[in-house]
Amino acid sequence: RRTQLVSKGFLLFSYRVDLQDSIKPRKVEFRSLNFNNTLHWQPGTAREARDTVYFVQYKIASFLLFLHRYGQSTWQNKPDCWGIQNHVCDLTNETSDIQEPYYGRVKAASAGVYSSWSLSCRFTPWRETVIGPPTLAVVHSSKSIILKLQAPRSPYKRKRGSKIPMTNYYDLLYQVFVINNLLDKQHKVLVYEGKHKVIKIEDLRPGVSYCIMAKTYVPMLDRSSAYSSKHCTMLQ
Numbered sequence: 001r002r003t004q005l006v007s008k009g010f011l012l013f014s015y016r017v018d019l020q021d022s023i024k025p026r027k028v029e030f031r032s033l034n035f036n037n038t039l040h041w042q043p044g045t046a047r048e049a050r051d052t053v054y055f056v057q058y059k060i061a062s063f064l065l066f067l068h069r070y071g072q073s074t075w076q077n078k079p080d081c082w083g084i085q086n087h088v089c090d091l092t093n094e095t096s097d098i099q100e101p102y103y104g105r106v107k108a109a110s111a112g113v114y115s116s117w118s119l120s121c122r123f124t125p126w127r128e129t130v131i132g133p134p135t136l137a138v139v140h141s142s143k144s145i146i147l148k149l150q151a152p153r154s155p156y157k158r159k160r161g162s163k164i165p166m167t168n169y170y171d172l173l174y175q176v177f178v179i180n181n182l183l184d185k186q187h188k189v190l191v192y193e194g195k196h197k198v199i200k201i202e203d204l205r206p207g208v209s210y211c212i213m214a215k216t217y218v219p220m221l222d223r224s225s226a227y228s229s230k231h232c233t234m235l236q
Contacts, residue, residue, distance in 0.1 A: 022046035023108040024115035025054065030091075030104060030123035033130045034166055035154045037095045039081075039104040039120060040088050052110040056081035056089040061101040061122055075105070083109075092155050098125040098169065127221070131166055133228035134174055134214050140233045145201045147212060149174050152225075166216070173217045175224070176201070181209040181232070188213065209234045 025041040032038070039056060057075040081089035095102050104120040132152035139146040151172060153163040166172060176192040176199060192199050204210060211232040216225040 019046070019111065019113045020115050023052060023110050023113070025106045025108055025118040028104065028106050028118045028120045030102070030120055030128070032123075032125055032128055034132050034152045035092065035096075035098060035125055035129050035156065035169075036090075037092050037123075037125055037129070038088050038090050039106070041106045041118065042087065044108060044115065046110075049110050052108055053083045053085055054081070054087070055083060055107050055109070056091075056104065057106075057117075058091055058094050058102060058104045060097070061103050095123070095125055096156060098129075100124070126169065131170065131172070131216050131218060131223070131225050133225045134216055136212060136214055136228055136231050138212055138231045138233055140235055142206060142236060143202065143204055145204065145210065145212065145233065145235075147176060147199045147201065147214075149176075149197050149199065149214060151216065170218050171220060173219065174199075175215040175217050177213045177215075177227075179211040179213070179230075181211060193217070204235055206235045 021044075023044040023046050026044060028039065028041040030037060031040055039058070041054070043052070056078040058078060059075045076094070078089055078091065078094065089104075089106075091102075091104060101122050101124045103122060105117040107117045108115045134149045134151055137148040137150075139148075151165040151167045153165050154169065156164050158164055173193055173195060174197075175190060177188040178191050178201060179188055182205075191201055201212075209232060211230050213230050214228045217223070
């Protein structure tokens with residue numbers, strides 16, 4: 001009888017260990033667009049049960065914080081992401097000091113069994129956020145196109161409530177491209193690079209359809225955004 005009890009206990013222990021390993025979240029990573037910083041993960045190798053929930057913590061990874069015991073050097077719970085079924089957690093407000101490095105970690109629970117923590121790579125918002133393209137407004141006359149550009153905005157707000165543009169955090173340049181649809185829709189010509197928000201594109205042919213696209217470019221990081229949405233117009 002004792003042997004049977006030991007055997008059952010071992011099997012139960014083995015089952016719990018296997019379940020802990022199989023529900024452990026995988027591929028924990030930060031994703032960031034214009035400082036909208038979210039932590040993402042994938043379910044463990046086990047087929048995800050309906051009762052599987054996840055728990056998220058974060059912390060600042062600064063070496064100076066560790067040395068001086070100042071600020072958040074320990075893991076902090078994210079209350080809105082505690083016992084959730086989603087595979088994403090918004091940590092924008094918790095990672096608002098954009099020059100600081102952060103870590104995030106996630107654990108799972110299912111059938112009363114908790115996995116160990118899965119850790120993200122180190123994440124520094126200023127270095128790693130993806131900067132979006134500018135928004136465009138296009139006005140055309142007989143032989144020119146006037147383009148109005150607006151930088152993407154961060155989620156962080158001024159005292160009056162307006163969102164702070166990304167130009168407050170980076171030395172951004174605008175890159176403007178023109179596609180002459182008469183020639184080749186794939187051929188984009190760079191017609192402007194600089195900081196002006198209003199640009200006049202001249203010497204265009206009437207009766208020809210042109211499409212305008214733009215990017216933001218960060219010289220310090222040598223990084224370009226994706227293209228903006230395409231604005232097409234035909235000059236009269």
